[in-house]
Amino acid sequence: MSEIVNKAVTVLNEKLSGAGFSGTAKFEIAGEGSVMMDANGARAADEPADVTLSADAETFQSILEGETNPTSAFMSGKLSVDGDMGLAMQLASALA
Numbered sequence: 218m219s220e221i222v223n224k225a226v227t228v229l230n231e232k233l234s235g236a237g238f239s240g241t242a243k244f245e246i247a248g249e250g251s252v253m254m255d256a257n258g259a260r261a262a263d264e265p266a267d268v269t270l271s272a273d274a275e276t277f278q279s280i281l282e283g284e285t286n287p288t289s290a291f292m293s294g295k296l297s298v299d300g301d302m303g304l305a306m307q308l309a310s311a312l313a
Contacts, residue, residue: 218278219246219249220251221222221246221249221250221278222246222249222250222251222252222261223261224281225239225244225246225252225259225277226259226260226261227309228281229244229252229254229258229281229312230258230259231305232248232311232312233254233258233259233311236311237295238254238255238256238307238308238311239256239280239304239307240255240267240268240303240304240307240310241252241253241254241255241264241265241266241267241268242255242267242268242304242308243263243264243266243268243269243270244269244270244271244277245263245269245270245271245272246271246272246273246274246277247271247272247273247274247276248279249274249310250263251263253266257263267300267301267304267305268298268299268300268301268302268305268308269298269299269300270287270296270297270298270305270308271296271297271298271299272290272295272296272297273295274276276290276295276296279297280296280312281312286309287308287309287312288306288309291305
């Protein structure tokens, strides 16, 4: 497991705490691994999910640090979404 994935799990658990996130989501970070998110929080794993968001490590870190808006990253093609778009939007607002 990469340092980026480990950091992502920590940051996502902080951001999702109390957000009432329902469903399952997966962040696929190119060349680094995957992070699963559900009602219990975030963890390093690669499992089936309701929505999968894929980005390179630089874009993912920028989203986590609040420098890049997830919706803007999607619109510019830096973030791809496969699955439940409503759940992706719920996740984007929790990360903002």
